[in-house]
């Protein structure tokens with residue numbers, strides 16, 4: 702297999718395309734799409750969103766030090782794209798896309814009711830990296846839609862049909878391949894997979 706070498710660029714794909722909701726201190730809400738986002742620490746739970754200074758959302762998040770990462774779904778694909786190409790400078794994107802702002806635990810930034818998972822964040826550090834400023838934040842609360850929980854309270858995000866963004870295109874999630882750790886689990890006589898540490902214990 703031969704590979705072409707390209708000039709340095711952003712090629713970590715696929716990614717989630719999330720809707721980041723925020724507000725200013727006067728109470729004006731806004732929402733924008735972000736793909737430059739992710740988890741950076743488990744404990745304490747920390748995330749980031751990288752935002753250009755030119756985005757209307759930028760000054761709001763810098764002012765209140767709050768944002769909400771709202772996960773998106775196939776059903777929210779159109780809204781996700783729309784809030785990523787139109788600016789809150791000109792229009793009320795919540796209204797245009799019939800998204801419902803709801804109050805969570807933060808003082809200013811609203812959550813999006815229609816999102817399956819809303820992650821409320823408080824900014825701890827802003828890193829000016831170049832084109833984008835990285836808003837490093839602590840997760841202060843997570844709100845998960847009960848519609849995707851079973852009787853025992855287990856949450857199944859796949860039921861929400863998450864939206865994936867890859868190199869300029871939106872996709873749904875593909876077929877299920879395995880569970881975390883499946884590569885090291887051994888098969889039992891009934892064909893089911895068993896963790897190797899359990900096998901040793903049962904000897």
Ligand SMILES: Cc1cc2nc3c(=O)[nH]c(=O)nc-3n(C[C@H](O)[C@H](O)[C@H](O)COP(=O)(O)O)c2cc1C
Nearest residue numbers: 733734735736737752753756757758785787788789
């Ligand atoms: C799929 C997608 C991903 C995007 N990711 C980012 C991002 O990570 N950071 C950013 O600054 N802008 C990103 N944008 C662009 C902003 O969402 C867009 O400029 C938006 O209109 C800004 O809204 P605002 O001016 O109301 O804040 C993305 C747009 C799309 C469609």
